[in-house]
Amino acid sequence: MNDVRPPNAPWRALNPVEAAGGYLSYYYSDDISPLPVRWVTKPRDNKSDPNLETCTYGLFSTCSPNMRSGLVQNKATHIFFFTRRNSERQLAGYYRVGWYAIGPQGPRDYCLAADKSHFVQFPISLRSIDARLSTNFSRWFRGLRRTTEKETKQLVVLLDEQPDVRQKYLDEIDRLERFNLKHGGFRYIGWRRSVPFSWDEAIRYLSAPATIATSVPNSSPTDKWQCSHCGHVVQNKALLKQCPACDRLGTLRPSVS
Numbered sequence: 001m002n003d004v005r006p007p008n009a010p011w012r013a014l015n016p017v018e019a020a021g022g023y024l025s026y027y028y029s030d031d032i033s034p035l036p037v038r039w040v041t042k043p044r045d046n047k048s049d050p051n052l053e054t055c056t057y058g059l060f061s062t063c064s065p066n067m068r069s070g071l072v073q074n075k076a077t078h079i080f081f082f083t084r085r086n087s088e089r090q091l092a093g094y095y096r097v098g099w100y101a102i103g104p105q106g107p108r109d110y111c112l113a114a115d116k117s118h119f120v121q122f123p124i125s126l127r128s129i130d131a132r133l134s135t136n137f138s139r140w141f142r143g144l145r146r147t148t149e150k151e152t153k154q155l156v157v158l159l160d161e162q163p164d165v166r167q168k169y170l171d172e173i174d175r176l177e178r179f180n181l182k183h184g185g186f187r188y189i190g191w192r193r194s195v196p197f198s199w200d201e202a203i204r205y206l207s208a209p210a211t212i213a214t215s216v217p218n219s220s221p222t223d224k225w226q227c228s229h230c231g232h233v234v235q236n237k238a239l240l241k242q243c244p245a246c247d248r249l250g251t252l253r254p255s256v257s
């Protein structure tokens, strides 16, 4: 089988620049999980990123397009993933980004792959990080902000103090997917998807050329999307990369009715 894991094609080396620092990036975590894994059970919007199965971001989902394109353009080194738990923002882990690839959603749709990932059992509140590092991460920002080179190195050291528990996250993601399967008939209900994410699955997403010249909006006023190929209408809050009816990639557009 064609191996599409990095560093193989179509992945390209990012060659990140330390002076470019990193990105703090928000993700939705699952409120029925003791670990801050992505929100697999989010109603009508099951989340696939951060995708720890493949240590990628934006390969399967259309989340955070501005973070992904900004990181590639600036050659930033790390993504720090934070989420909301117990009414406060908490840092759960990071990717050190090694590669990027062009996705099917238009010219600025980049998929990112880590050459190292590190996720911790006990996420650290941004407020307590500020107290320790004299940073201002707990000051309000929307969902994305840059970190300086110095802050980037400090955050890596802080998270590295705890062991990496990626396997526990993977076990928990599987448990939540089986919860969806039991109660909604699929592991990813809006996607009509019954199997876990894996590199085998990634081949389809990576072999689809960027078919559209302009970026597609990744929100719809109706939370509905229509496939430009087969006409199927999907209800899901976030834009899906793949049409659940005909399996084509990059064909869903916001539906106004």
Ligand SMILES: [Zn+2]
Binding pocket: 227, 228, 229, 230, 231, 232, 243, 244, 245, 246, 247, 248, 251
């Ligand atoms: Zn379709």
